[in-house]
Amino acid sequence: MRTENRPVYMIGVASELCGVHPQTLRQYERLGLVTPSRVGAKNRLYSEADIARVRKIQRLTQELGVNLAGVEIILRMLDDMDETRNEMERQFEEFRREAEERIQNLLAASNLPIRKDETLLPQRSFIWRKPEI
Numbered sequence: 001m002r003t004e005n006r007p008v009y010m011i012g013v014a015s016e017l018c019g020v021h022p023q024t025l026r027q028y029e030r031l032g033l034v035t036p037s038r039v040g041a042k043n044r045l046y047s048e049a050d051i052a053r054v055r056k057i058q059r060l061t062q063e064l065g066v067n068l069a070g071v072e073i074i075l076r077m078l079d080d081m082d083e084t085r086n087e088m089e090r091q092f093e094e095f096r097r098e099a100e101e102r103i104q105n106l107l108a109a110s111n112l113p114i115r116k117d118e119t120l121l122p123q124r125s126f127i128w129r130k131p132e133i
Contacts, residue, residue, distance in 0.1 A: 005048075010043065011036075034054055034057070059133060
């Protein structure tokens with residue numbers, strides 16, 4: 001499990017890290033804005049990703065004046081964008097590998113002098129940045 005997704009913080013610690021009351025975290029959970037892990041029936045454990053998400057909610061509500069219904073929509077859209085980006089990157093890498101393999105097969109049958117120590121297609125050079133919220 002990636003470190004940022006590992007549940008480690010009890011609700012009291014998480015609320016201190018986020019600067020909110022524990023009841024606020026419970027409300028966010030009831031609304032489906034944050035989904036902490038559960039240990040047993042009562043104990044919630046928050047990860048670094050959960051903490052970052054709560055901070056994002058706080059910024060949207062306090063600094064930008066978005067209500068919780070709007071926050072839900074914004075977070076859903078951001079999550080969808082992340083999923084789409086991940087899928088596009090996966091498909092692009094698959095396409096690049098297939099193209100590289102096809103080129104290698106074509107060149108194997110030719111007499112062209114080709115460097116064997118590097119790929120024929122360029123690697124991805126763009127960096128996608130998440131919008132800061």
